[in-house]
Amino acid sequence: MLLAQNQKNFFEGRLDGSIEALFQVMDIDSRDAVRDVGRALGTAVVKRIHDWSAANIKGGFAADVRWNKSDGKQVGEVIERRRMANIVEIIEATSDRHTDEVRAVGVLVGGDLGSGSFHFTVPNGEDYRGHLAKEFSHDTEMTLGNRYVASIREISTTNYATQKVDKKRELLGLKPAPKSSRQ
Incomplete structure (x- = not known):
C-alpha cells in the first residue's frame, strides 16, 4: 500500500507532480518507455518500481494506488499482478x-x-x-x-x-x- 496525505494547505499540491510521475512509471509497456522513464526520472526510479512490483508479485498481491490531488480530483487504479509481472519482465529485458x-x-x-x-x-x-x-x-x-x-x-x-x-x-x-x- 502506498499512502500519503495531500491537503491543499499543507502540501500546496507539491506532491501532485510526483504522483503523476508514479502513474507514468506504472504505464511502462515497452523497453523505450523504460528508457524514457530512466532519462526523465532516473534509473533509481526504474529499479524501485521493478523491486516494488517484484515484491508484490512474490507476495501474491495486486496494488490499489489512489491519490487525492490538491484540486480535489482522485486519480488511481488497481494494478493487477499480471500487469506488474509485465512491468518486471520489460524492465529486466531493458539495458x-x-x-x-x-x-x-x-x-x-x-x-x-x-x-x-x-x-x-x-x-x-x-x-x-x-x-x-x-x-x-x-x-x-x-x-x-x-x-x-x-x-x-x-x-x-x-x-x-x-x-x-x-x-x-x-x-x-x-x-x-x-x-x-x-x-
Missing part, C-alpha cells in the same frame, strides 16, 4: 549499451594470444583488462613491460533492473609510445 574509444599511454603488463586477453596499465591511472578486438592486428609486436599508446574500446552495458554497469574492454591496437610521452 543500454554505450561504446567509447579510449587512447591511453601506459605499459603492457599482460597478454595471452591464445585466449586473446590483455592487461594494460597507465602509471598512476587506469588499469585496463579485456580481450583483443576482432580488428586487432595479430602482426602487432607485443612486448610485456614496454610502453605503448593503446587504443581501447570500452563497452558499458547498464541493466535497468539492477542498476549494474557491466564494462567490457577490447584492445584495438598498440603503437610504441614516443620517448617524451608521459602521463
